[in-house]
Amino acid sequence: MAKAINLGLRRAMERDSKVMVMGEDVGPLGGVFRVTDALQKDFGDDRVVDTPLAESGIIGAAIGLAFAGYRPVCEIQFDGFIFPAYDQITTQLAKVHYRSGGRVEMPIVIRVPYGGGIGAVEHHSESPEALFAHTAGLRVMSPSSPSDAFAMIQQAIASPDPVLFFEPKARYWDKEEVDVEADELALGLVGEPDGVGPGVADLERARVLTSGTDVTVAAYGPTVRTALTAAKVAGEEGRSVEVIDLRSISPLDIDTVAESVTKTGRLVVVHEAPTFFGAGAELAAAVTERCFYSMQAPVLRVGGFHTPYPPANIEEEYLPSLDRVLDAVDATLGY
Secondary structure, three states, X not given: OHHHHHHHHHHHHHHOOOEEEEEOOOOOOOOOOOOOOOHHHHHOOOOEEEOOOOHHHHHHHHHHHHHOOOEEEEEOOOHHHOHHHHHHHHHHHOOHHXXXXXXXXXXXXXXXXXXXXXXXXXXXXXXXXXXXXXXXXOEEEOOOOHHHHHHHHHHHHHOOOOEEEEEEHHHOOOOOOOOOOOOOOOOOOOOOHHHOXXXXXXXXXXXXEEOOOOEEEEEOHHHHHHXXXXXXXXXXXXXXXXXXXXXXXXXXXXXXXXXXXXHHOOEEEEEEEXXXXXXXXXXXXXXXXXXXXXXXXXXXXXXXXXXOOOOHHHHHHHOOOHHHHHHHHHHHHOO
């Protein structure tokens, strides 16, 4: 996945000279996870900019650059370091388009390595996506596979809206075949589907990864692989699980999930972030409103607990595991 995002950034920079990358150690080092490896060597230090250790300054500078016609891609080195920039993101970046009556666009992408599972220290395993999804004016999304990451980073850069692009760091080393030669039409970068701008219609669309009839399991980012494994194990035990990769957290593709739940009658939502006031709670409420007369059980959520992220030696107790997802599948079938 890390290489796929690197190639996606490279394609976007080749396509548009106004696309630039900025952040801490994104230049010669290539980023902590080497996602920006060799970009400064190939595009120069005026387009791949090593910034001071000041997240608020990174986003503030990006807003100024967007006013000047650039399309900045900002890297926040780790999820827990984004909070100094929270003010700039939620009070400025998210509101410029609305405040200007639609005249000023903010095509800024903020890349955020997030989530646990890598044995990191405090402030390096956060899942703050719901904080930004709650803020109107921001798109919030998370790829779950290398192929989706390759396409979605380019779609995010092409979007006229500010995008929080949450990259599941525990999946950076996942591998699969990726069509790196896909043209702009295949990537959804040309035309204006649904009148919302190039790439945006596909960017916010959930995908059904496995078909099933008994239970719908919806996940995004790092937990999609767990959901797929759960579907496979449940299938061996005679239960048919439909897995949906949400991909976009804001906006949520309620239509795709509702269509599935109308068929299965049951929904389990999985994410690493705490379930308390999390994205799963919003999805549960929206699906219940839409599918109440089709549902045979309440929506169940599997996620992190309402505690600070724990030390690395016990993080497996915190993260949504295969057993916890299967327990939820069993529980919903028990109603």
